[in-house]
Amino acid sequence: MAKVRTVFLCTECGGAAHRWQGQCPHCEAWNSLVEERVRPAPKSERLGRAAGGAEEARAVSLASVEGVDRPRWSTGLEDLDFVLGGGVVPGSMVLLGGAPGIGKSTLLLQVSARLAATGHRVLYVSGEESAYQVKLRADRLPEPTDEVLMLPETSAEAIIEKIENLEPDVLVLDSIQTMYTDRLDGAPGSVAQVREVAAALQRVAKRREMATFIVGHVTKEGGIAGPKTLEHIVDVVLYFESPTGLDHRIVRGTKNRFGAADEIALFRMGAAGLEPVANPSALFLQGREDAGASGSAVVATLEGTRPVLVEVQALVNRSVYGSPQRVATGFDGRRLALLLAVLERRARLKTSDLDVFLNVVGGLRLAEPAADLGVVAAVASAIKDRSLDRDAVFVGEVGLGGEIRPVSQLERRLNEAGRLGFSSAYLARGGGGGGRPGSAVALRRVADVRRLVDELFG
Numbered sequence: 001m002a003k004v005r006t007v008f009l010c011t012e013c014g015g016a017a018h019r020w021q022g023q024c025p026h027c028e029a030w031n032s033l034v035e036e037r038v039r040p041a042p043k044s045e046r047l048g049r050a051a052g053g054a055e056e057a058r059a060v061s062l063a064s065v066e067g068v069d070r071p072r073w074s075t076g077l078e079d080l081d082f083v084l085g086g087g088v089v090p091g092s093m094v095l096l097g098g099a100p101g102i103g104k105s106t107l108l109l110q111v112s113a114r115l116a117a118t119g120h121r122v123l124y125v126s127g128e129e130s131a132y133q134v135k136l137r138a139d140r141l142p143e144p145t146d147e148v149l150m151l152p153e154t155s156a157e158a159i160i161e162k163i164e165n166l167e168p169d170v171l172v173l174d175s176i177q178t179m180y181t182d183r184l185d186g187a188p189g190s191v192a193q194v195r196e197v198a199a200a201l202q203r204v205a206k207r208r209e210m211a212t213f214i215v216g217h218v219t220k221e222g223g224i225a226g227p228k229t230l231e232h233i234v235d236v237v238l239y240f241e242s243p244t245g246l247d248h249r250i251v252r253g254t255k256n257r258f259g260a261a262d263e264i265a266l267f268r269m270g271a272a273g274l275e276p277v278a279n280p281s282a283l284f285l286q287g288r289e290d291a292g293a294s295g296s297a298v299v300a301t302l303e304g305t306r307p308v309l310v311e312v313q314a315l316v317n318r319s320v321y322g323s324p325q326r327v328a329t330g331f332d333g334r335r336l337a338l339l340l341a342v343l344e345r346r347a348r349l350k351t352s353d354l355d356v357f358l359n360v361v362g363g364l365r366l367a368e369p370a371a372d373l374g375v376v377a378a379v380a381s382a383i384k385d386r387s388l389d390r391d392a393v394f395v396g397e398v399g400l401g402g403e404i405r406p407v408s409q410l411e412r413r414l415n416e417a418g419r420l421g422f423s424s425a426y427l428a429r430g431g432g433g434g435g436r437p438g439s440a441v442a443l444r445r446v447a448d449v450r451r452l453v454d455e456l457f458g
């Protein structure tokens, strides 16, 4: 029998270290290393091989691999298909991470029901809830869940055996942190267990062409391996977020071997499960109707390839302390400091004696430079205490010289603005956007921030 080794594994990224350290040498997370005892199983005994993957792999020429445009399976939720890169790929493994209680089980049960309704055999393995609890949830959903096969189980060996018998097209594993394999020491949820179970199921999934969804809880306290441990194994990584802290949920793709990453789908958690939100911009702009206050500007940003309009709010106040405060929510604090310096030096708007607060409404994070112009406009409007044209959007990067620079995908942003009834857009002088006959959005091209301030406030 192989010797038991003690290693220190990172619950964030799964990296190994020989001794305990305060910081993970791989992903630099603090306090994430936990001691685990691993006994490497002899090769012949490793879980996936023992589970029937015995036939040897052969090298094949790529030309002989058929089915390049093999059909994908629709989840029945259009936006989720989009985030997945056009539907579920047979044989792929999708990781769905998120905080407990955010709706992972609900979403996957809805997806299971819809896939089952289109003739796929779906096995839903729950390690957290009994069949009765899952049924209670199922009864709240609009989708008929009768065809979904439900299995309360936590042993990987037992699950693989059931897979061989039931031959499902789709497997849902809820959650990976409750599953274990007999072949390793260590409690369910330890880094080694989580990785071994996922790897074994992946071998089975690839061989059977079974699509697998894995639920992974994001945990703040260490000790339980987080979804990050699995990110490099799986094909697609989705994270479930709650941007507004209300009922809204964003599913965000952060890795996708079959399509673009960084795409989002928006849902609302209601009394009957998750409903798609067709119009994200309208959601992020809601509550603006009766605004009219100074310091508010609308930015046309991109989430993946999807344009979204978001409101940016600024508030300024005379600073009572020596060094003024700069507080940004949803926007990089250093970028804000830079833009304030540009405003002061290039547009002669004094900012150095002001406390500045910036907020991106709706809980989104604006990470693109294209949001600069909107931030500058919001801050300038707050300093002047004059409101901006309600029907204008701002798109542009601002350079250190105060110059306004063009942004990518301008057409998409302007189209979204037009669709939502905006009548004008402030943007850079160059960089396309011109050939748009019949567009309702008037283009106001501005060379630099000084001219912008002049144009906005006369």
Ligand code: TYD
Binding pocket: 098, 099, 100, 101, 102, 103, 104, 105, 106, 107, 137, 140, 141, 269, 270, 271, 272, 273, 274
């Ligand atoms: P759940 O899917 O169990 O979360 P997770 O699997 O990510 O831990 O969702 C739990 C929450 O969702 C719970 O607070 C109840 C709520 N919920 C609704 O609001 N409406 C519904 O139709 C369902 C099924 C759940």
Ligand code: MG
Binding pocket: 104, 105, 106, 128, 174
């Ligand atoms: Mg759950």
